[in-house]
Amino acid sequence: MFSLAEENYLKTIYHLEQESKGGVSTNAIAERMETKPSSVTDMVQKLAEKKMLSYKKYKGTTLTSGGKKIATQVIRKHRLWEVFLVDKLKFHWDEVHEVAEQLEHVQSDKLITRLDAYLGSPDFDPHGDPIPDKDGYVKPTEKKLLSELKKKQRGVCVGVKETSSEFLQYLDKKNITIGTKMQVLGKEFFDGSMIIQVGKDQFFISKIIAENIYVQTN
Amino acid sequence: MFSLAEENYLKTIYHLEQESKGGVSTNAIAERMETKPSSVTDMVQKLAEKKMLSYKKYKGTTLTSGGKKIATQVIRKHRLWEVFLVDKLKFHWDEVHEVAEQLEHVQSDKLITRLDAYLGSPDFDPHGDPIPDKDGYVKPTEKKLLSELKKKQRGVCVGVKETSSEFLQYLDKKNITIGTKMQVLGKEFFDGSMIIQVGKDQFFISKIIAENIYVQTN
DNA sequence: TCCAATATTTAGGTTAGTCTAAATATTTTT
DNA sequence: AAAAATATTTAGACTAACCTAAATATTGGA
Structure with missing residues (x-):
C-alpha cells in the first residue's frame, strides 16, 4: 500500500x-x-x-488520523522486532535499531499478529519505549527520569536517554536493565547524587547517571 | 550492496x-x-x-561464482525465515512464501547467524528444500520421488512437487509432513499405485500422489 | 538453403525518489 | 517597517527499474 x-x-x-x-x-x-x-x-x-x-x-x-495509523503500525512493527532480536536472538539492546529499521517494512498482518503473541504481547521495546497496540493506541505512561524521584520513591527502569556503549555497559555491570525495579534510598542535595537499591545491592550513582535513566512510577 | x-x-x-x-x-x-x-x-x-x-x-x-554466492545467500535467508515462520510462529507451510520473499532481503549477517542458531541450524525448509550453509554450499541429497522407490524401500519425506492447497491438505490428513518416515509395502505393476506404511498406518496411494512426494533415502 | 517464426536487443519513454540551483515566503534584526 | 537572514518551494535534472514498439538475431521447417 x-x-x-x-x-x-x-x-x-x-x-x-x-x-x-x-x-x-x-x-x-x-x-x-x-x-x-x-x-x-x-x-x-x-x-x-x-x-x-x-x-x-x-x-x-x-x-491526519490516517497517517497516524500508518505511522504507529510501522513503529509497532519496529519495536516488536526489537523485542524479538533481544529476547529471542540475544542481540544487545544497542545493536537492534538498524535491523529493525529494515524489518519494520515487511508487510503481513498475520506475521505481526503471530510475532506479538510469540513474544508475549510485550508493552515495551528493549529501550523502554512503549509498543503501540494493533489500533495504534499507545498507553500513556508516567515516564520520568530517575533523577526526578525523591527519597523513598520506587520506579521500574523503562529506558535510557544516553545510548552509548559505555553507558550501557555501566548499566549491565550494575545489573540495571529494562524492568529492573529500584528505590531511592538517599539523595544528596548539593550534587544530586543518590544511593539506590537495585535487587539486593545498594550503590551510589551520580546525577549524570540518574539523568539518563527513565523509570516508570505508579 | x-x-x-x-x-x-x-x-x-x-x-x-x-x-x-x-x-x-x-x-x-x-x-x-x-x-x-x-x-x-x-x-x-x-x-x-x-x-x-x-x-x-x-x-x-x-x-559467476560471485553471483552464485549472492544467490545462495538470499536463498539461505529465505529458507531460514520459512523455518522460523513454521516452527516458531506456527504458520502453515503453504502460506510462508510471500512473507519469506520479503524477509529474505533484510541485510544483517549477525541476524542470519543468530536466526540459524536459534532454529537449531536446520538442514531443510518446511517444503523440504535444503538450506545452503553460510558459504553457499548445498548438501547434495539423495532426493527421489516416492514413486521411484521399490518394494520394501524406506524414505523420509523431504518435500513435495505439487504445492496446491488440496494436495497439502491431503498430506495433512494422512499425517505426512516433512520428516515423516515411510516404507513401500507393495507396488502395483500396471498402474504404479502403492501401499505404504506411515507411522502406524498403512494405506493405498495412487501413482499421481507418489509422483509428487520427494523422499530422501540413505 | 532460405524463409518464417521466435527470441532478443535497442531505442525511447515513464515513475518514484532523489538532487542542485534559483525563486519566493517568512521571520528576525535593526 | 525595511533589510537581512532563514526557511521553503519550484524548476529542471538524474538514476533505477520498469515499459512499449521497433529493429535485429537466431532457429527450425519446407
Missing part, C-alpha cells in the same frame, strides 16, 4: 510531532531523515494528496 | 540454472519473474558488468 519511503516519512513525522507538539517543519524532517528540504517538500505534497497529512505551503504539516 | 531487484534476478537465475543445467535464456527469466524480456536484458547487462554473471548477447547467461 505504502512505499518504503512513504512509510519512513510518516514514521519520522510522527516522532517529530511527539517531540515538539504542533506542526512539523520541512527542515526538521529533512534534517532527521538526512535528506534535502526540496525532497521533503515533494514527498509531503504527495502524502498530503493521499490524505495522510495536512499541509499548507510554508506552514509545516501534521499527520 | 545489491538492490532488491538485483537480488531477485540472481536468485531466479540460480533456480533456473538448477532446473535445466546450462545457460538461462532471457525469456525464461522474464516469464519466471513476470516481467518483460527487454527489462531482463537491461538487468542482465547490468549484472554482467558487475561480474555477477557472464553473458553473451543472444546466448543466455550463467551466474
Whole structure:
C-alpha cells in the first residue's frame, strides 16, 4: 500500500510531532531523515494528496488520523522486532535499531499478529519505549527520569536517554536493565547524587547517571 | 550492496540454472519473474558488468561464482525465515512464501547467524528444500520421488512437487509432513499405485500422489 | 538453403525518489 | 517597517527499474 519511503516519512513525522507538539517543519524532517528540504517538500505534497497529512505551503504539516495509523503500525512493527532480536536472538539492546529499521517494512498482518503473541504481547521495546497496540493506541505512561524521584520513591527502569556503549555497559555491570525495579534510598542535595537499591545491592550513582535513566512510577 | 531487484534476478537465475543445467535464456527469466524480456536484458547487462554473471548477447547467461554466492545467500535467508515462520510462529507451510520473499532481503549477517542458531541450524525448509550453509554450499541429497522407490524401500519425506492447497491438505490428513518416515509395502505393476506404511498406518496411494512426494533415502 | 517464426536487443519513454540551483515566503534584526 | 537572514518551494535534472514498439538475431521447417 505504502512505499518504503512513504512509510519512513510518516514514521519520522510522527516522532517529530511527539517531540515538539504542533506542526512539523520541512527542515526538521529533512534534517532527521538526512535528506534535502526540496525532497521533503515533494514527498509531503504527495502524502498530503493521499490524505495522510495536512499541509499548507510554508506552514509545516501534521499527520491526519490516517497517517497516524500508518505511522504507529510501522513503529509497532519496529519495536516488536526489537523485542524479538533481544529476547529471542540475544542481540544487545544497542545493536537492534538498524535491523529493525529494515524489518519494520515487511508487510503481513498475520506475521505481526503471530510475532506479538510469540513474544508475549510485550508493552515495551528493549529501550523502554512503549509498543503501540494493533489500533495504534499507545498507553500513556508516567515516564520520568530517575533523577526526578525523591527519597523513598520506587520506579521500574523503562529506558535510557544516553545510548552509548559505555553507558550501557555501566548499566549491565550494575545489573540495571529494562524492568529492573529500584528505590531511592538517599539523595544528596548539593550534587544530586543518590544511593539506590537495585535487587539486593545498594550503590551510589551520580546525577549524570540518574539523568539518563527513565523509570516508570505508579 | 545489491538492490532488491538485483537480488531477485540472481536468485531466479540460480533456480533456473538448477532446473535445466546450462545457460538461462532471457525469456525464461522474464516469464519466471513476470516481467518483460527487454527489462531482463537491461538487468542482465547490468549484472554482467558487475561480474555477477557472464553473458553473451543472444546466448543466455550463467551466474559467476560471485553471483552464485549472492544467490545462495538470499536463498539461505529465505529458507531460514520459512523455518522460523513454521516452527516458531506456527504458520502453515503453504502460506510462508510471500512473507519469506520479503524477509529474505533484510541485510544483517549477525541476524542470519543468530536466526540459524536459534532454529537449531536446520538442514531443510518446511517444503523440504535444503538450506545452503553460510558459504553457499548445498548438501547434495539423495532426493527421489516416492514413486521411484521399490518394494520394501524406506524414505523420509523431504518435500513435495505439487504445492496446491488440496494436495497439502491431503498430506495433512494422512499425517505426512516433512520428516515423516515411510516404507513401500507393495507396488502395483500396471498402474504404479502403492501401499505404504506411515507411522502406524498403512494405506493405498495412487501413482499421481507418489509422483509428487520427494523422499530422501540413505 | 532460405524463409518464417521466435527470441532478443535497442531505442525511447515513464515513475518514484532523489538532487542542485534559483525563486519566493517568512521571520528576525535593526 | 525595511533589510537581512532563514526557511521553503519550484524548476529542471538524474538514476533505477520498469515499459512499449521497433529493429535485429537466431532457429527450425519446407
